[in-house]
Amino acid sequence: MDLERTESATDVSDRDKLDMLLDRRREAGARIVEIETAKVKLVIFVVGETLLAFPARVLVEILPLTTIHFVPGCPPALEGIINVRGDIASVVRLGDLLGMTHAPSARRSAILLARGTQVRSGLRVDRVVDVMDVTEASIQAPPDSLPEPLRGLAAGVFEHQGQVVILLDLDRVFQTLLPEQR
Amino acid sequence: MERRHERRDECGDGGIELVVFHVGALRFAVVSENIRGIADPAETPDAPAPALADLLGLVGASAIVSADTHGSRERLLRFRHTAQDGASDGAQRPGVRIEEPVSLRRAPVDAIHPLPALLEALSELPCVRGLVTLSATNADDLAILIDPRRLPVEACTTPPAHAARRGQG
Numbered sequence: 001m002d003l004e005r006t007e008s009a010t011d012v013s014d015r016d017k018l019d020m021l022l023d024r025r026r027e028a029g030a031r032i033v034e035i036e037t038a039k040v041k042l043v044i045f046v047v048g049e050t051l052l053a054f055p056a057r058v059l060v061e062i063l064p065l066t067t068i069h070f071v072p073g074c075p076p077a078l079e080g081i082i083n084v085r086g087d088i089a090s091v092v093r094l095g096d097l098l099g100m101t102h103a104p105s106a107r108r109s110a111i112l113l114a115r116g117t118q119v120r121s122g123l124r125v126d127r128v129v130d131v132m133d134v135t136e137a138s139i140q141a142p143p144d145s146l147p148e149p150l151r152g153l154a155a156g157v158f159e160h161q162g163q164v165v166i167l168l169d170l171d172r173v174f175q176t177l178l179p180e181q182r
Numbered sequence: 183m184e185r186r187h188e189r190r191d192e193c194g195d196g197g198i199e200l201v202v203f204h205v206g207a208l209r210f211a212v213v214s215e216n217i218r219g220i221a222d223p224a225e226t227p228d229a230p231a232p233a234l235a236d237l238l239g240l241v242g243a244s245a246i247v248s249a250d251t252h253g254s255r256e257r258l259l260r261f262r263h264t265a266q267d268g269a270s271d272g273a274q275r276p277g278v279r280i281e282e283p284v285s286l287r288r289a290p291v292d293a294i295h296p297l298p299a300l301l302e303a304l305s306e307l308p309c310v311r312g313l314v315t316l317s318a319t320n321a322d323d324l325a326i327l328i329d330p331r332r333l334p335v336e337a338c339t340t341p342p343a344h345a346a347r348r349g350q351g
Contacts, residue, residue: 067322069324071305072238073306073310074301075304081301085321090300119299120298120299178304
């Protein structure tokens with residue numbers, strides 16, 4: 001009887017030790033997952049009625065809509081230039097490149113000053129919605145159902161407050177203006 | 183002539199003298215060295231000169247003039263350039279019609295800006311060379327720098343769609 005009790009006590013003791021080890025491993029695993037969940041800061045904005053986003057790392061500045069000076073000889077998508085504290089920057093109508101119609105200029109309209117691999121330019125948008133961190137895992141590949149030219153310019157899609165946001169690739173957006181560099 | 187300009191630059195701030203004028207609601211600037219004279223087009227016996235607005239494809243610019251600049255008077259801008267300077271038709275062209283007010287300004291070197299890369303790559307008008315900020319305090323006080331040696335020979339027949347959309351302003 002004593003032996004049986006001793007074995008039983010040993011089993012309980014072993015299980016406890018195993019449970020403790022497993023718990024420690026689970027906690028460690030959970031910590032690793034938390035660290036490895038990479039996040040990317042995104043700027044979410046609207047053109048027309050579509051929610052779009054760029055990675056914040058490609059945006060130098062978000063500017064309120066200011067006077068855009070027309071320069072003759074430019075294609076329609078190039079709206080003109082702005083003076084940003086002494087620096088002259090071009091302004092592109094992003095909607096024109098995406099096949100979307102811009103909302104009329106309003107107080108909430110903005111210019112995203114963006115820096116691609118080769119090009120730096122302002123991008124006119126109708127409204128900036130949010131600047132937020134999104135886990136990379138939550139960004140999915142762009143669906144085939146996206147219409148062109150949006151599909152070719154999308155780097156992914158994700159959900160924000162129940163709505164689908166299309167993440168754009170800035171270099172691909174600029175390349176639509178510079179077809180010879182494709 | 184060249185020696186005189188070199189002396190002036192040495193004494194100055196490295197800037198450049200510009201003739202600034204209007205076309206519709208847009209303001210342009212030309213390096214004063216390239217200007218031979220400014221005349222009243224009604225009093226010149228030369229062949230009719232093209233309007234700069236037509237050469238640049240600015241649709242309806244003259245119609246907007248009266249609204250935006252309270253009925254500016256036209257002037258004839260005569261250029262100094264010759265074929266040796268690199269112009270293909272400079273010796274023949276009598277000049278271009280522009281609009282008052284016309285002013286002479288000296289722009290410091292840091293007021294001169296090249297075109298942004300995207301604009302330079304996409305512009306269909308090689309005569310548009312850059313921009314000049316005319317005021318240190320007003321960021322919107324800008325003029326478009328034009329090189330008269332690179333002006334189109336004929337009026338632009340396919341004006342940019344957004345010129346009309348924006349009303350040249």
